Amino acid sequence: MSVPADPQPAPSSSRPSRPPQTPVENIAAAAAAELVPAADGARGLVTGVELRAQGILAGDLFAALPGSSAHGASFASDAIERGAVAIFTDRAGLGIVREKFDRLPVPVLVHEHPRTVLGRVSALVYGNPSEKMTVIGITGTSGKTTTAYLLEAALSAAGRRTGLIGTIETRIAGMRVPSALTTPEAPHLHALFALMVERGLDTVVMEVSSHALSLGRVDGTVFSVGAFTNLSQDHLDFHGTLEEYFLAKSRLFAVDSRVRTRSAVVCVDDVWGRRMAEIADSAGSILLTVSVNAESDWTVADWSKDPTGNQNFTLVEPSGSRHEASIRLPGRYNVANAVLAAAICAAAGVDVRRAIDGMAEVDVPGRVQRISRGQGFLAVVDYAHKPAAVEAVIETLREQTEGRIAVVLGAGGDRDKAKRPLMGAAGARGADLLVITDDNPRSEDPDVIRDAVQAGALEVDEDVRAEVRNVAGRGSAIAEAVQWAREGDVVLVAGKGHEIGQDIGGVKYPFDDRVVLADAIDRRIAEQARAGS
Numbered sequence: 001m002s003v004p005a006d007p008q009p010a011p012s013s014s015r016p017s018r019p020p021q022t023p024v025e026n027i028a029a030a031a032a033a034e035l036v037p038a039a040d041g042a043r044g045l046v047t048g049v050e051l052r053a054q055g056i057l058a059g060d061l062f063a064a065l066p067g068s069s070a071h072g073a074s075f076a077s078d079a080i081e082r083g084a085v086a087i088f089t090d091r092a093g094l095g096i097v098r099e100k101f102d103r104l105p106v107p108v109l110v111h112e113h114p115r116t117v118l119g120r121v122s123a124l125v126y127g128n129p130s131e132k133m134t135v136i137g138i139t140g141t142s143g144k145t146t147t148a149y150l151l152e153a154a155l156s157a158a159g160r161r162t163g164l165i166g167t168i169e170t171r172i173a174g175m176r177v178p179s180a181l182t183t184p185e186a187p188h189l190h191a192l193f194a195l196m197v198e199r200g201l202d203t204v205v206m207e208v209s210s211h212a213l214s215l216g217r218v219d220g221t222v223f224s225v226g227a228f229t230n231l232s233q234d235h236l237d238f239h240g241t242l243e244e245y246f247l248a249k250s251r252l253f254a255v256d257s258r259v260r261t262r263s264a265v266v267c268v269d270d271v272w273g274r275r276m277a278e279i280a281d282s283a284g285s286i287l288l289t290v291s292v293n294a295e296s297d298w299t300v301a302d303w304s305k306d307p308t309g310n311q312n313f314t315l316v317e318p319s320g321s322r323h324e325a326s327i328r329l330p331g332r333y334n335v336a337n338a339v340l341a342a343a344i345c346a347a348a349g350v351d352v353r354r355a356i357d358g359m360a361e362v363d364v365p366g367r368v369q370r371i372s373r374g375q376g377f378l379a380v381v382d383y384a385h386k387p388a389a390v391e392a393v394i395e396t397l398r399e400q401t402e403g404r405i406a407v408v409l410g411a412g413g414d415r416d417k418a419k420r421p422l423m424g425a426a427g428a429r430g431a432d433l434l435v436i437t438d439d440n441p442r443s444e445d446p447d448v449i450r451d452a453v454q455a456g457a458l459e460v461d462e463d464v465r466a467e468v469r470n471v472a473g474r475g476s477a478i479a480e481a482v483q484w485a486r487e488g489d490v491v492l493v494a495g496k497g498h499e500i501g502q503d504i505g506g507v508k509y510p511f512d513d514r515v516v517l518a519d520a521i522d523r524r525i526a527e528q529a530r531a532g533s
Helices: 024-031 072-082 091-100 115-125 145-159 184-199 210-215 241-254 271-282 334-348 352-359 387-400 418-432 446-458 474-484 512-533
Strands: 035-036 048-050 060-063 087-090 108-110 134-139 163-167 169-172 175-179 204-206 225-228 263-267 286-290 299-305 310-316 322-327 378-381 407-408 433-436 465-471 490-494 501-502 506-511
Touching: 024 035, 024 087, 024 108, 024 115, 024 407, 035 474, 048 115, 048 184, 060 072, 060 115, 072 087, 072 145, 072 163, 087 091, 091 108, 115 184, 134 145, 134 241, 145 163, 145 204, 145 334, 145 352, 163 184, 210 241, 225 241, 225 271, 225 334, 241 271, 263 334, 271 286, 286 334, 299 334, 310 334, 322 334, 322 352, 334 352, 334 387, 378 387, 378 465, 378 512, 387 407, 387 418, 387 490, 407 418, 407 474, 418 433, 433 474, 446 465, 474 490, 474 512, 490 512
Parallel strands: 048 060, 060 087, 087 108, 134 204, 134 225, 163 204, 225 263, 263 286, 378 490, 407 433, 407 490, 433 465
Antiparallel strands: 035 108, 163 169, 169 175, 299 310, 310 322, 501 506
């Protein structure tokens, strides 16, 4: 494998073809919103919800929310021209709409804080579709995507018709749709649920980000099972502190949360997991705990690995029943992900033995993904973009080789700056060569970001520190690591994983670590062939 396969064609629309028709007054009542009638008294039937005026379809409710640079109500004219039959906004938005029209052309629903009820409104408009399926939400810092892929395969093997909503893609009835957000905004999420119901799916696996929980993107969703992987430093630019980050994740389990899950499956390998289990238990959820190194309901025995990176182990259920299992993914943390997936299957009421068989052949795009071009060293691309994740994947690769390890990594711009030196330190402690380079600099100066990562790397004691290089241009950095590698070594390109673009100065340029790494290896092999001829 060197280049990811082209995705299947996406559906022409991520909405159901036969949506319910909901009277405006029903929406107003559900949202506890004031209904300001249209001048002619018309009260249309709503068939969809949309946040962007340019995305409005005939019959939509236009959710005109306040934004950081403009109020959504400023675009009301465009929305109505495109077929919006009503507007949902706040008091300020109503004032903007009144300024645009002498007479209100459509009814306006006014709520003091419309975003707080947008999920409930969206669920109502699309017929509360999450109630008609088993919806499984996975939250945590690392492992959400891998667990979701393992779980999707496991559920399918056990006979479920599944959908997937996550970081890499959304799958609807077998068709893949690239994901802009780990968790879509509430109107798009409930439209996806409705489309999945329409296409006969019975189970949905979705990654639930801390942003989604904090911003209400999953409000209105009925979670049958919620799962927690782990917690480490990430997104502190948004949450401020690790404690606030944890509390955002805990909304999936807390007793006072609008989206509290019915059943909880929690990995208790870290202190955060143990705290989350206590929160879920005190909320009255049906709780299962899993671990690879602590006392829990679901545990692992007889773990071993083979030279290819495959891992074999025995899953032990709370009853004591034992199941032989294997996964293709290296790393003990992926065993934890697999145990979590198996326990989720049990919580969802599926045949665990069939589910475990389904996980055996799973590969996850950009997660410890091996790039093989016939070279004499191991080349791997991984999404690790947090200090703990970098440490974990390097430790995993150490177990797989007796050679040296080169790590290529950077840090994203316009994101948590405190994480940058920690990233450098994580790479410098674990690698033999650390090539610091550009990730997604976005609007920031990439030199400044690299220097911050390097400063952290150079804080590591010289006796255990990798050779550190600072290389501008991600392609150049990857090529430098490839040239450095000898027979039996490892080259790890970390940080971007499955991503196929690089954001520089607000422009997203095509860039896929998997393709660039494969090309660099091909060039080296060709150079060696020419030198030997």
